[in-house]
Amino acid sequence: MMSSSKASKKFELGTARILNTEDLETSQSKWLGLKTINWVDEEGKERKWECTERKKSHSSPDQIDAVAVFTLVSRPNRPLQVILVLQYRPPLGKVVVELPAGLVDGKEAVEATALRELYEETGYGKGKDGGMATVEDVNTLMACNPGMTNETMALVTVRVKLESDNIPEPQPDEGYAVDARLMHLACGLSLNVDE
Structure with missing residues (x-):
């Protein structure tokens, strides 16, 4: 499974590994x-x-810490699709399937974070072959794992309208290897990571 990053470096998703774990x-x-x-x-x-x-980068207990982006993609002559990303997550030591997601920077609006993370992790949403992205809904203040952490998240629904079938390149920050996938809603959301 080959992908590329902003610096056009090639990587093979799934080759990352844990060297050791230590107390912090x-x-x-x-x-x-x-x-x-x-x-x-x-x-x-x-x-x-x-x-x-x-x-937290903020002091308000009611401010959202992170976003997950549920993205509906419409392309010419294709059924509606959603975007999922595959990336290695060190706490699990595995490649996982996720929605595009990330932390809110300071006082950044949740909607702005969602559009920024969508573009960084998938390349979608900033025009031409990445299409135009529109925030349709924000479900705020969701608890991610309330028995273990105080982190809060917003689920942001975004629609991307594409004029072509071209697939944009993700623009991840350094150190992030992300493989974005379009999945047809009619197929369900099963995905074999080992394909």
């Missing part, structure tokens, strides 16, 4: 912290809960 002190981490929450349950009993905490 919260004070040394850039993105996450480990916390113990002392709380009282519904019966008045004091309890402890361990969780990870997203180190």
